[in-house]
Amino acid sequence: MLCSRERVQKALNHQEPDRIPLDLGGSGLTGMHVSTVYKLRQALKLDPPGTPVKIVEPYQLLGEIKPDIVEALHVDVVELTGTGTMFGFKKNGWKPWTTFDGTPALVPEGFNTVPETDGRILMYPKGDKSAPPSGEMPKGGFYFDSIIRQDSFDEDNLKIEDNIEEFELISDEDLDFYSVESKRLFENTDKAIFASFPGLGFGDIALVPAPWLKNPKGIRDIEEWYVSLASRREFVKEIFERQCEIALANLDKLYAAVGNRIDVIMMSGTDFGLQSGPFISPNVYRELFKPFNKKLNDWIHENTSWKTFIHSCGSVLVFIPDFIDAGFDILNPVQVAAADMNAENLKKKFGDKVTFWGGGVDTQDTLPFGTPDAVRAEVSERIKIFGPGGGFVFNTIHNIQPKVPIENVLAMYETVREYGNYPIAK
Amino acid sequence: MSQYDELRECIISGKKARVGELTQQFLDEDKVAKEILDEGLIPGMAVVGKKFQEGEYFIPEMLLSARALNVGLDLLKPHLEASDVKPVATVVVGTVKGDIHDIGKNLVSIMLRGGGFEVIDAGVDVSPNKFVEMAKEANADIIGLSALLTTTMPSMLDTVQAFETDGMRDKVKIMIGGAPLTTEYAEKIGADGYAANASLAVEMAKKLVGV
Numbered sequence: 001m002l003c004s005r006e007r008v009q010k011a012l013n014h015q016e017p018d019r020i021p022l023d024l025g026g027s028g029l030t031g032m033h034v035s036t037v038y039k040l041r042q043a044l045k046l047d048p049p050g051t052p053v054k055i056v057e058p059y060q061l062l063g064e065i066k067p068d069i070v071e072a073l074h075v076d077v078v079e080l081t082g083t084g085t086m087f088g089f090k091k092n093g094w095k096p097w098t099t100f101d102g103t104p105a106l107v108p109e110g111f112n113t114v115p116e117t118d119g120r121i122l123m124y125p126k127g128d129k130s131a132p133p134s135g136e137m138p139k140g141g142f143y144f145d146s147i148i149r150q151d152s153f154d155e156d157n158l159k160i161e162d163n164i165e166e167f168e169l170i171s172d173e174d175l176d177f178y179s180v181e182s183k184r185l186f187e188n189t190d191k192a193i194f195a196s197f198p199g200l201g202f203g204d205i206a207l208v209p210a211p212w213l214k215n216p217k218g219i220r221d222i223e224e225w226y227v228s229l230a231s232r233r234e235f236v237k238e239i240f241e242r243q244c245e246i247a248l249a250n251l252d253k254l255y256a257a258v259g260n261r262i263d264v265i266m267m268s269g270t271d272f273g274l275q276s277g278p279f280i281s282p283n284v285y286r287e288l289f290k291p292f293n294k295k296l297n298d299w300i301h302e303n304t305s306w307k308t309f310i311h312s313c314g315s316v317l318v319f320i321p322d323f324i325d326a327g328f329d330i331l332n333p334v335q336v337a338a339a340d341m342n343a344e345n346l347k348k349k350f351g352d353k354v355t356f357w358g359g360g361v362d363t364q365d366t367l368p369f370g371t372p373d374a375v376r377a378e379v380s381e382r383i384k385i386f387g388p389g390g391g392f393v394f395n396t397i398h399n400i401q402p403k404v405p406i407e408n409v410l411a412m413y414e415t416v417r418e419y420g421n422y423p424i425a426k
Numbered sequence: 427m428s429q430y431d432e433l434r435e436c437i438i439s440g441k442k443a444r445v446g447e448l449t450q451q452f453l454d455e456d457k458v459a460k461e462i463l464d465e466g467l468i469p470g471m472a473v474v475g476k477k478f479q480e481g482e483y484f485i486p487e488m489l490l491s492a493r494a495l496n497v498g499l500d501l502l503k504p505h506l507e508a509s510d511v512k513p514v515a516t517v518v519v520g521t522v523k524g525d526i527h528d529i530g531k532n533l534v535s536i537m538l539r540g541g542g543f544e545v546i547d548a549g550v551d552v553s554p555n556k557f558v559e560m561a562k563e564a565n566a567d568i569i570g571l572s573a574l575l576t577t578t579m580p581s582m583l584d585t586v587q588a589f590e591t592d593g594m595r596d597k598v599k600i601m602i603g604g605a606p607l608t609t610e611y612a613e614k615i616g617a618d619g620y621a622a623n624a625s626l627a628v629e630m631a632k633k634l635v636g637v
Contacts, residue, residue, distance in 0.1 A: 120551075136526065138523075138524055138525070138526050138550075138551045139524075139551075140523075140524050141524055141526075141577075142575075142577050143575075145526055145527070222529060223489060223529055223532070226485055226486050226489055226529075227486055227489045227490050227493065228486075229486040230440065230486035230487045230489070230490045231440065231486075231490055274485070274605075274623070275605045275606075275622065276622040276623050277481070277623075278481075278484060279484060279485050280484045280485065280486060281484045281487075284484070284486075363576070364576055364605070364606040365606070365608075368576045369576075401575075401576055401577060402577055403576070403577050
């Protein structure tokens with residue numbers, strides 16, 4: 001039997017390992033909402049009732065995937081990520097908090113929120129309540145959304161500096177952390193290491209409002225940013241150019257810190273697809289995004305053994321040849337239910353050129369609303385389609401959401417275990 | 427050549443400032459607001475919708491045109507009201523309870539306005555009862571429900587049921603939209619229609635009121 005790391009590496013090299021590798025919690029885009037983690041831990045009898053679960057990502061409220069759950073479910077990937085959060089506070093000083101659905105949780109000390117009179121809760125950049133709030137969750141909600149802080153701006157005097165405040169050289173302190181943590185994960189686990197570092201993706205709409213900054217300047221409104229992709233392309237291009245220079249310098253430093261201990265690196269989380277088709281013109285991707293994606297990916301392939309990971313939701317069929325050409329090795333979340341994203345077609349067309357990391361089950365329909373049998377049927381079918389020849393890491397289509405029946409989650413993992421052994425049965 | 431050609435073109439290319447100038451100029455020249463709307467703004471937005479359907483325009487271009495349209499519509503609005511021009515129909519749109527995502531809903535609103543509908547925006551995190559109240563107040567023909575999250579999809583069913591409980595269900599058509607939704611889901615919760623994007627939402631709304 002292969003160890004987890006070898007299993008993932010083989011799959012990424014488009015060879016068939018002993019079984020299909022499985023990711024859960026390897027990144028902030030392949031994880032699970034805290035309330036589902038809690039239910040899963042209870043169902044697996046890993047904790048006494050009422051035992052809180054750490055919220056390791058306070059924006060989407062992702063729950064911690066601890067080593068015991070990794071072992072119980074045979075997960076093959078672990079996450080290497082920084083000490084900070086989307087709201088700019090550190091993940092330390094854990095304190096109790098309860099979600100709206102009653103899940104007992106632990107949150108970092110900077111997670112300072114009290115219900116407003118209308119019942120919603122607000123989040124503050126760096127946990128500083130003297131600053132204007134940068135996140136909000138409606139009463140009964142399960143996630144935070146950014147509060148848009150968009151100052152008026154002079155169209156003729158837009159400053160690049162305002163939109164690149166968040167891109168900076170990684171500090172020695174953070175580099176030390178990545179170095180130590182990557183060694184710990186490399187030596188103490190046999191898992192593949194999936195790293196997420198700041199500042200590598202271009203124009204990720206979740207990051208444009210910069211909820212961790214106290215006073216973001218430049219274009220920070222989501223709609224205004226999207227409009228800029230049509231009306232201010234030169235401005236956006238200049239932002240990306242400056243960001244890319246900083247990112248290249250950081251990659252050099254990061255490689256010095258973590259070497260080839262990491263297997264996979266998150267390079268882009270920018271969504272290019274809608275449910276029904278492309279979000280932006282493929283030409284705009286080629287002109288505006290691709291050159292910068294390619295520059296960073298090329299550096300990685302020339303200097304490291306890392307595999308490059310792109311996440312893009314939605315219908316992205318038309319972009320996939322360009323993603324491959326830009327040097328992405330791995331595509332996620334493979335949203336099969338979106339328009340033109342037929343699983344068989346994707347595997348046939350691109351299966352030897354890109355690894356599908358996702359596509360395992362639909363998190364918009366089958367997993368939350370289907371029966372365990374429907375989940376089993378879908379998972380076994382996806383394994384049969386994506387599995388042969390390697391190039392497949394099992395993951396749900398995006399994070400596993402709250403309000404998902406735990407029987408469905410269990411049925412999914414059981415099916416992966418039952419049908420995921422190579423050679424894949426026809 | 428029509429005198430409204432440039433206005434139409436400026437909607438298509440999303441030139442907001444120029445749309446404002448031209449609309450104001452026509453008003454100053456005592457052109458009838460309804461004519462500016464019907465021959466300039468609406469045909470311009472119809473082309474935008476068509477270009478979107480045909481894969482020539484994408485979300486950024488649609489948003490740009492929608493903003494330009496909004497400038498023109500805002501200038502025309504008092505004149506249309508003063509001359510008692512009737513809209514195609516009245517639509518109350520909103521993002522359902524528990525959900526605060528509004529980009530899709532806003533785009534649908536503008537496209538509907540561009541299609542000649544009166545749109546009343548109920549905002550985000552709108553409770554089922556609030557939808558019913560606003561529908562009564564506006565004497566609405568259509569209710570447009572938006573949701574981005576699987577966790578808030580059930581709020582759509584709650585909203586449909588609130589209209590039933592209140593005896594209002596037969597008085598309105600209900601259409602839904604948002605990433606996780608489908609025609610099947612619309613049927614399942616007893617809504618009247620689903621639209622996959624803002625352009626199709628206008629077509630669906632027209633179909634629902636028979637124009």
